[in-house]
Amino acid sequence: MKLSKYLGYIFLLLATLAACKKDNGNYDYKELPDFYIDTVGVQKTFETPQSIGTVVITPKVVYNGSESNLEYLWRVYGTTADTLSREKEFRSVIANNPGTYTAELQVKEKTTGIRALMRYTIIVNSPRPYGWLVAYETQAGGSTDVALIRSTEIVKTITTDVVMRNIYSEVNGGPLAGTPVSIVSNVSSPAADMLFTSQTAVRLNRPDYKKLQDFNQLFVAGAPTPKPEAVMEVPFFGNHLINDGEVYWQYSGLFIGKISVDTKGYKAAPFGYAIYGKNGGFYDMLNRRFIYMEQQLSQAATYASPKAGSTARFNLGNIGKDLVYVGIGFGQNGVSSNPDTYKYAFFEDIDKSKRWFYGINFTLPDQPDLCMVDISAMPNIFNAKYFELGTLGSVAFYANDQILYNFTYNNATNTASTPSVAFTAPAGEVITSIKLLKQPGSGYTGTESKSNRIMYVATWNAATKNGKVYLLDANPTSGSLMATPLKVYDGFGKIKEMCLKPA
Amino acid sequence: MNKNKTVMYKIRTFTAILIALVTLPLLFACKKNEQDKTYKDVNRIGIAGDPLEYATADSLLFSFAVYPAGTSEAPVSVIATIMGGVSSSDREFQLEIDPAKTTAMPAEYALPPSFIVKAGSATARIPVVLKRSTRIQSSSVKLALRVAANANFEAAPKSTFSLVWTDELTKPANWDGSGAVGFYFGKYSKVKHRLIVDATEYKNLAVLSGLYNQLFYIASRALEDLTAYNAAHPGEPLKSEGGIAIGICSSCE
Incomplete structure (x- = not known):
């Protein structure tokens, strides 16, 4: 027993001594080159507008070997990591939506595989913020581009006006085919920026105006031959499309299908309007009647004749006149907060002998007539092409090529005032669009609200191929416009459509 | 003390049995495992439907009703699979219609004139055309196929398959x-x-x-x-x- 005990100690001792043996591994030690990215005094945060403008980052790589021995990889991190470049100097347009991103530079030493890392912050701003959008036929003709006008009158936070021209072609490689039909910018229900031309339509990325979907992609299936004529903007329900006289209703951002009415068929006039609790309404030019669309239904409905004994001055189901314009106007009895603000329409008799001004309450088909005024005596009313309605006063506007008139109406007395000349286009220019601002403006709240206080008038000079936008001070209750424009912007194509870009 | 010895004895016996239990299978593991992989039976052939055409185990149900009115016939498949080795030459096999189970008229379907398993292949796709007749608008018809033995193949265990079609919605x-x-x-x-x-x-x-x-x-x-x-x-x-x-x-x- 004792012997084995000693043997045990000897074994332990040998094992301990063996541990002292120098461990000569089978690897080599090498001197590593001096290799790192110097950060001292280097700009680490960069700011850029989305999709336009180039971000340039020149990293200071310290390396005492040959430059050709290095590999570069630039990546940006958002929800995913995207490779941006493999060059040493980063030079790129950032297409990511507005936000703060981390860009990482990875430099790899090819012989050793060692990497040096550096991170930079890139702040991407919305290049196309709140402002007034104008869609115009390009000076060359046949195609559409868009400008964004940021005036101090509608954006309180800026001190000088900014006009961004050709914002569509700048990021999409060229203008959109066809002449302008409609431009839409809604922040909610449904949130969409869309541009419609006589030949196509596109959905756009709000911050940078890049094309997201083309005409066919805007339909669930079975897109018709594109011939957009108007867009019916119905808050909450969608921006329905009038294409070649047919209405395609929108649901969850896509055009679903064609609206059917009855065996009489229909040809939709290029206007549409919201009706409380409905998918919207339009005018059938074929049968000269109004049509309403129920929610989430392709089957639209007609209005029954008013009940026997009704004193209604007209029948929504059988107007019997040609529609010239219909839009949302001022609420009855001054109740502008009415959820279903009243509609006003300009009609022309079939024999073109008279023009009429109708006030319509679509929620009371038995008594829809707010007013029905013969306006044939109004100056230049028979060649009026452009119309607009105030929403804060009983005010209406119409314009022919040269003169913009305003008048007021009174539903109680069924009368309209004698129109006043509100604006006259300078020699050589023709009016191509009129539109009131119907939002408060950015930063203009409460009593400062600019709603109904700014009238935009677009003109076109065919000789000089110059499109202009006049920004006129408007009186919300009388409709009169200040003679001297607040601002005049020019250098556009032939403007046909305008709308507010609310974000 | 005596009692302890008995316990010790029992433990030892138990240990010995355990060792034997572990060792014996190890010894048997040394026996060479001879498996014969060659097919010894006669060549056989079976038929089934194509799962991609939503065929079930013994039949394929097809409805013309969800096709446009202009669709007058529909191609479907029956898949024949052999049992046994593949051959270097084409081999014909025989399918016959089970008259007891078939309700379809000959004009209501079309079968190829002959059935062949190609050289080097273990399966054959048999194209069958189902026709849309007026009477199936309110009923369904059935074509029951089964393998008949010939010089090349006997019937496999799964050697019957039915096609059922209708025009009823x-x-x-x-x-x-x-x-x-x-x-x-x-x-x-x-x-x-x-x-x-x-x-x-x-x-x-x-x-x-x-x-x-x-x-x-x-x-x-x-x-x-x-x-x-x-x-x-x-x-x-x-x-x-x-x-x-x-x-x-x-x-x-």
Whole structure:
């Protein structure tokens, strides 16, 4: 027993001594080159507008070997990591939506595989913020581009006006085919920026105006031959499309299908309007009647004749006149907060002998007539092409090529005032669009609200191929416009459509 | 002390048995395992349907009803699979129609003139054409096939297969209830179902639960067709088999 005990100690001792043996591994030690990215005094945060403008980052790589021995990889991190470049100097347009991103530079030493890392912050701003959008036929003709006008009158936070021209072609490689039909910018229900031309339509990325979907992609299936004529903007329900006289209703951002009415068929006039609790309404030019669309239904409905004994001055189901314009106007009895603000329409008799001004309450088909005024005596009313309605006063506007008139109406007395000349286009220019601002403006709240206080008038000079936008001070209750424009912007194509870009 | 010895003895015996139990199988593991991989039976052939055509174990059910009215025939497949080795030459096999189980008339289907397993192949796809006859609008017909032995093949255990086809529309299971597609179309009728199926490229409503956009689109196109039909037939609107004029909406007949 004792012997084995000693043997045990000897074994332990040998094992301990063996541990002292120098461990000569089978690897080599090498001197590593001096290799790192110097950060001292280097700009680490960069700011850029989305999709336009180039971000340039020149990293200071310290390396005492040959430059050709290095590999570069630039990546940006958002929800995913995207490779941006493999060059040493980063030079790129950032297409990511507005936000703060981390860009990482990875430099790899090819012989050793060692990497040096550096991170930079890139702040991407919305290049196309709140402002007034104008869609115009390009000076060359046949195609559409868009400008964004940021005036101090509608954006309180800026001190000088900014006009961004050709914002569509700048990021999409060229203008959109066809002449302008409609431009839409809604922040909610449904949130969409869309541009419609006589030949196509596109959905756009709000911050940078890049094309997201083309005409066919805007339909669930079975897109018709594109011939957009108007867009019916119905808050909450969608921006329905009038294409070649047919209405395609929108649901969850896509055009679903064609609206059917009855065996009489229909040809939709290029206007549409919201009706409380409905998918919207339009005018059938074929049968000269109004049509309403129920929610989430392709089957639209007609209005029954008013009940026997009704004193209604007209029948929504059988107007019997040609529609010239219909839009949302001022609420009855001054109740502008009415959820279903009243509609006003300009009609022309079939024999073109008279023009009429109708006030319509679509929620009371038995008594829809707010007013029905013969306006044939109004100056230049028979060649009026452009119309607009105030929403804060009983005010209406119409314009022919040269003169913009305003008048007021009174539903109680069924009368309209004698129109006043509100604006006259300078020699050589023709009016191509009129539109009131119907939002408060950015930063203009409460009593400062600019709603109904700014009238935009677009003109076109065919000789000089110059499109202009006049920004006129408007009186919300009388409709009169200040003679001297607040601002005049020019250098556009032939403007046909305008709308507010609310974000 | 005596008692302890007995316990010790028992433990030892137990240990010995344990060792034996572990060792014996190890010894047997040394025996060479001889497996014969060659097929010893005669060559056989069996038939089945194609799962991609939604065939079940013994039959394929096909409905013309969800195809446009212009579709007069439909190609389907029966797949023959051999038991035994592949051959370097083409081999013919025999299929026969089971007259006791078959209700289809010869004019209602077409089979190829001969059935061949190609050289080097273990399976053969037999194209069968099913025809849309008027009588299947209210019934279904069946073609029962079975393998008949010939010089090349005997029948495999699974050697019968039936094709059943009809032109009858059946109410999709998801028309009512949760995920109901009926919400988009209204009350069910075969006339309405036919209208819907003919309207678009979407044929099978059973797979469309919850796809609102597609269902709205189908409803829109079906309504377009209905309106066109009614306009072409004044005073004679499209009616359900119950004789009521149909419409396309949640509460429509």
